[in-house]
Every structure is written in C-alpha cells, then in structure tokens.
Amino acid sequence: MENWTSFFKNTPDFIWNIVLVLIAIFIGLLIRFILTKSIRLYYRRTKVHTFPEIIKRLYRPAGFFFPLIIINAAIPFMKMDKIPLANTDRIIEVSLMVAFAAMLISTIKVFESVIYHIYDISQENNLKARRIRTQMQFVRQLLVAIIVVLTIAAILLSFENMRKLGTGLLGGVAIGATILGFAAQQSLGNLLAGFQIAFTQPIRIDDVLVVEGEWGRVEEITLTYVVLHIWDQRRLILPISYFIQNPFKIGPEALQTF
Structure with missing residues (x-):
C-alpha cells in the first residue's frame, strides 16, 4: 500500500494523467469487447436478426462512448490545477454528449433495420x-x-x-x-x-x-x-x-x- 502511495505522489503529473487516460480507454474498449462477444455468442444460439445489427451500428460509437464514461469517472483522480481540470471536464462533457447522440442515432438505425427486416418489400x-x-x-x-x-x-x-x-x-x-x-x-x-x-x-x-x-x-x-x-x-x-x-x-x- 505504501508503495502505491509513494508511486502516486512521485509520478509526474503529466505522466500520471496520460497513464490514467490510457487505462480508462482500455477499460472502456474492454467493456465494448465483452459486450460484443456476449452479443455474438447469444446470436449464435438464437439467430435473432437484431443482434448483428446492434454490433454493426453501435460498435463504432460505443468505442467512443464507453471510454469517455470511464475517463469522466477518472477526472477527479487527475493531477491538474483547478482551471485546466475544469476545462478538461468540460471537453469530456461535450464529447460525451456527442457520443451519446451518436449512440441514440445508431440505436434508431438498428430499430429501422429490424423494421425493414420484418417488412420485406421483395415479397409479392x-x-x-x-x-x-x-x-x-x-x-x-x-x-x-x-x-x-x-x-x-x-x-x-x-x-x-x-x-x-x-x-x-x-x-x-x-x-x-x-x-x-x-x-x-x-x-x-x-x-x-x-x-x-x-x-x-x-x-x-x-x-x-x-x-x-x-x-x-x-x-x-x-x-x-x-x-x-x-x-x-x-x-x-x-x-x-x-x-x-x-x-x-x-x-x-x-x-x-x-
């Protein structure tokens, strides 16, 4: 425990913040990976058309959304002065809004694709x-x-x-x-x-x-x-x-x- 405390205190602020962001990105991408694997596994069992569409439409925006959530949670642990920390928080907040909007739009497209699959115009x-x-x-x-x-x-x-x-x-x-x-x-x-x-x-x-x-x-x-x-x-x-x-x-x- 003392070693971790010493590491936290002695690590330069810039290096600490970079490491924290990289860890947050890794965790966010890991969450996306686990969810994607789970959906694919469930699709192999059920063959429900919705699941491939979820992966196709949400995979990319999720690659921004989940890391941003983790980075946002990690902001209090960053070593920054008050003003740079506030600016960083604002940037992450705006980025989260954009990523969330992208997730919503992709979800709408998933729903649209499901509707198109159900109502096939190739039938007579x-x-x-x-x-x-x-x-x-x-x-x-x-x-x-x-x-x-x-x-x-x-x-x-x-x-x-x-x-x-x-x-x-x-x-x-x-x-x-x-x-x-x-x-x-x-x-x-x-x-x-x-x-x-x-x-x-x-x-x-x-x-x-x-x-x-x-x-x-x-x-x-x-x-x-x-x-x-x-x-x-x-x-x-x-x-x-x-x-x-x-x-x-x-x-x-x-x-x-x-």
Missing part, C-alpha cells in the same frame, strides 16, 4: 411493407434531426458565455422567428408536406409514378424531397410539396397511358 404482396417503410424512413429522419438539434443546444447551454448570450438575445427571438418564418416558408411547407405524405401516403417507397413526363419508382422519401429512380437509371429529385400541389400518375396502370 408488399403494400403494407412499403407503407411501414415509408413511415419509418420519415420518422427516422425526424428523430435524427431532433437529436442533432437537442445535442447542439445542450452543448451551447453547457457554456456559461453561451447562456449569457442566449439571455441577451432573448428579446430578439420573436422578431427573429418571424423573419425566419417568412424566409423559410417554402422549406416549412415542404416539411409539413413531408408529414402529410408520410402518414396519408399518397406515395410510398417502390411505387411506380409518372411525373414530369418521366416514369420510375420511388427510391427515397426524405423530409424535404423525393427521389424517383427513372427507368433509364437517372434520378429525378422533386420537392416533397410537389406531390401535394400537383397531379401525378401512380401504379403500373399509369404506364399504359405513358
């Missing part, structure tokens, strides 16, 4: 599958956008200067929001149209459409635009509000009049 009777996929794609994009915005907001609010700046600008928020609303009318219209299409579903993923004199299949529906895979391998990209404001032909029958 795939109307329900295409409907679910269309909704899931839109919900995933919306959730990811919300997570990104909330993460950025949390990072900014974690800084004292940013909080003061936010308080000072609070009086101009209403005016700024009004100006932004007028400037972004078309974008907001597209976003609302995206909500309408996602849940009323006049079009779905893999639908056959005739639009602007071109025919193809709906390849992607995002928050603001739709990608149509044209028969000659081109892509036609249209704002999502187009499908609310303009007539279009849908279904294989549309090709008969093309």
